Amino acid sequence: MFENLSERLGGVFERLTKQGALSADDVRTALREVRTALLEADVSLPVVRDFVKRVEGKATGAAVTKSVTPGQQVVKIVHDEIIAMLSGEGPADALKIDNPPAPILMVGLQGSGKTTTTAKLARRLKEREKKRVLMASLDIYRPAAMEQLAILGTQIGVDTLPIVQGESAVQIAKRAKQQATLGGYDVYLLDTAGRLHIDEVLMGEVQQVRDAVSPRETLLVVDGLTGQVAVEVAQEFEDKVGISGVVLTRMDGDGRGGAALSMRAVTGKPIRFVGLGEKMDALETFEAERIAGRILGMGDIVALVEKAQEVFEKEQAERMMKRFQKGLFNMNDMKSQLEQMLKMGGMQGVMQMMPGMGKMAKQAEEAGFSDRAIRRQIALISAMTKQERAHPEMLQASRKKRIAAGAGLDVAELNRLLKMHRQMADTMKKLGKMGKGGMLKQAMA
Ligand code: GDP
Ligand code: MG
Numbered sequence: 001m002f003e004n005l006s007e008r009l010g011g012v013f014e015r016l017t018k019q020g021a022l023s024a025d026d027v028r029t030a031l032r033e034v035r036t037a038l039l040e041a042d043v044s045l046p047v048v049r050d051f052v053k054r055v056e057g058k059a060t061g062a063a064v065t066k067s068v069t070p071g072q073q074v075v076k077i078v079h080d081e082i083i084a085m086l087s088g089e090g091p092a093d094a095l096k097i098d099n100p101p102a103p104i105l106m107v108g109l110q111g112s113g114k115t116t117t118t119a120k121l122a123r124r125l126k127e128r129e130k131k132r133v134l135m136a137s138l139d140i141y142r143p144a145a146m147e148q149l150a151i152l153g154t155q156i157g158v159d160t161l162p163i164v165q166g167e168s169a170v171q172i173a174k175r176a177k178q179q180a181t182l183g184g185y186d187v188y189l190l191d192t193a194g195r196l197h198i199d200e201v202l203m204g205e206v207q208q209v210r211d212a213v214s215p216r217e218t219l220l221v222v223d224g225l226t227g228q229v230a231v232e233v234a235q236e237f238e239d240k241v242g243i244s245g246v247v248l249t250r251m252d253g254d255g256r257g258g259a260a261l262s263m264r265a266v267t268g269k270p271i272r273f274v275g276l277g278e279k280m281d282a283l284e285t286f287e288a289e290r291i292a293g294r295i296l297g298m299g300d301i302v303a304l305v306e307k308a309q310e311v312f313e314k315e316q317a318e319r320m321m322k323r324f325q326k327g328l329f330n331m332n333d334m335k336s337q338l339e340q341m342l343k344m345g346g347m348q349g350v351m352q353m354m355p356g357m358g359k360m361a362k363q364a365e366e367a368g369f370s371d372r373a374i375r376r377q378i379a380l381i382s383a384m385t386k387q388e389r390a391h392p393e394m395l396q397a398s399r400k401k402r403i404a405a406g407a408g409l410d411v412a413e414l415n416r417l418l419k420m421h422r423q424m425a426d427t428m429k430k431l432g433k434m435g436k437g438g439m440l441k442q443a444m445a
Contacts, residue, residue, distance in 0.1 A: 022073065027059045030074040041295045042258030044231040047265040055081050079292050086260060086288035088270030093285040095272070096216045096244075097131065101180035102187050103213040107206055107237055108221035110194030113249035113275055115145065117221050118191040119152035120275065120283035121247075126158055131186040136161035136176035138169040138209060139193035149191055156280050159183075169193065173209045190215070198233065203240045210241055217244045219272065222259060224248040230259040231266050238267045249275035252282065257294045260286075327429040331389035334421050335381040338374050377417050379407040392418055 022030075031052050038048045059077045096102065104121070106114050118135055125131040135153055137160070139145035146163045153160035161176050173190055180188040190209065195202045210218070220243045222230050237243050246263050251274040260271055271286040316336070323333060381389065383406030388395060395403075395418070404411045 022059055022061065024060050027056055027074070030059070031056055034074070034078050037296065038258065038261075041256035042226075042228070042262075043295065044228045044258075044262040044266075047231065047262045050265065051081070051085070051261070075296065079296055082261060082292040082295060083288045086264055086271065086286075086291060091285070092245075092270055092272045092287075095125075097125070097129075097187050099216075100184075100186040101134075101177070102216040103177065103180075104187060104189045105206075105210060105213070105215035105218040106189060106191050106221060107218060107241060107243070108194055109198070109223075109233060110142070110196055112194060112221045112223045113247075114194060114221045115139075115149055115152070115191050116278065117219075117247050117249060117273075117275055117283065118149065118189050119156060119158070120280055121219075121273070122153075122158045122187075122189055123156040123280050124283060125187055126156070132184065133158050134161060134176065134180050134183065134185040134188040135159070135191065136172055136188065137163075137191045138172050139191065140167070140169060140172070141193050145193070152280070159185075169205050170208045170212050173212050177213050198236045203236070206241050218242060219245050219247050220263075220267075220269075221247045221249060222263060224251045224257055224259050224274070225253055226259055228262075231262045234263045234267045234269075238269065243267060243269055245270050245272040247271070247273045247275065247283075248286070252276040257291045260291045261295060324428050329421075329425040329428040331381050331384060331392050331421065334424065335378055335389075338378050338381075342371065342374055342378075376407070376409055376413065380404070380409060380414050380417050383407040392421060 034055065035048055035052050038051065039045070043051070055078055058081065059074055095104065097104070106118050106121075108114050115137070122133045122135050126133050135149055135158055137146040137149040150160045150163065161172070161179055164172075164175070167175070169192065176188050176190060179185075190213065192206055192209065193202070218241060220234060220237050222233060226233075234243075234246070246267070246269055248257070248260055248263075248271055251257060263269070264271060271291075273283050274286050274291075276282040276284055320333060320336060323329065380403060383403045384392075388399065388403070400411050400414055404414045407414075
């Protein structure tokens with residue numbers, strides 16, 4: 001799967017956690033990652049270039065909030081910029097359909113979801129806005145295309161223009177306009193034919209239809225899973241026909257929605273709706289926040305990172321508990337325990353957090369539980385082979401010497417560690433025997 005942008009940036013920024021503002025160098029480094037992430041999300045190259053340039057200006061010199069890392073800060077700036085770019089003025093789903101009958105022209109490549117979206121939109125206008133809707137298929141090329149729309153119309157209870165064989169697309173459009181006027185409809189939707197690629201014939205036909213009915217809205221339907229192609233398609237339809245908005249389909253799939261950003265950047269036209277499935281109710285108003293999160297591969301960065309850590313630690317604790325219940329406690333277990341201790345600020349850190357334990361912290365340090373002592377113990381365990389860690393009781397003098405040398409410490413210290421381990425393992429064994437972990441469970445809860 002895709003690597004999350006915040007993860008990428010986390011790596012980049014590991015070295016520099018405590019600075020006040022983002023320097024030009026930091027930002028450039030981060031933006032290389034942003035660039036890759038956007039390309040992976042299928043945002044087209046020219047749009048990525050442009051976008052990165054804009055963010056660069058905003059991010060350089062920006063203050064880094066104390067509670068987040070510079071990486072997260074950059075993600076936030078990128079996130080906000082994507083939203084700013086995607087958000088249009090006013091509600092996205094407000095279609096111009098006053099002055100009945102209002103024609104809506106649906107255009108796009110073949111298979112982008114035009115026919116499905118036409119029916120979904122008709123259903124929405126009928127149910128939510130109580131409009132009288134008529135649909136007409138202008139697809140005279142694909143076999144059964146007209147029947148497809150008629151079947152959907154029956155399903156959702158919306159009228160379709162009766163099919164007459166042998167008419168041209170423009171003739172059908174004119175007949176739809178006439179029928180909509182005579183029949184007292186509020187809106188009529190024209191579902192045009194598509195091609196696998198943009199071509200002159202298709203564009204010419206769509207232009208003729210446009211001139212015949214003067215649509216109030218021309219919606220470009222684009223498959224949300226297409227990346228680079230989306231830009232060419234949008235550009236072409238905007239230049240040749242002129243569009244008033246975009247509908248992104250297949251956003252229920254696992255595409256990253258980069259097409260949204262590309263389309264918006266290239267056409268300057270708002271994304272109005274997103275298709276989220278094949279069913280007739282799977283059409284929703286476009287929300288910039290959701291797409292931005294999707295493009296960046298994150299929900300809430302901070303929450304996500306914290307959650308991941310929590311789960312990891314919980315799993316580790318559970319695995320250890322199972323071992324302890326069986327009375328198992330080898331050197332690897334001990335190493336995990338020591339590492340856990342370090343993470344919490346060492347024995348001293350843990351004790352100093354508790355009232356009245358300051359003195360004990362000092363004693364612990366003397367007894368070999370200082371941070372430095374713990375680090376030395378971890379180094380000793382790390383110098384052991386897998387087998388030695390599993391069976392520390394088998395260690396001979398020569399091996400001990402090798403391990404101590406490997407950690408750069410002396411054998412006396414290794415012996416102290418081994419003794420400590422023996423004591424801990426004994427305790428674990430006793431605890432383990434006490435009623436199938438009943439006591440241990442309580443102790444660890
Ligand atoms: P057209 O050639 O542009 O008219 O495309 P169609 O409307 O016939 O759709 C082609 C296929 O895509 C059909 O199988 C639809 O059910 C499917 N489809 C359309 N929109 C969506 C969507 O938002 N999500 C999913 N998963 N499938 C869709
Ligand atoms: Mg169709």
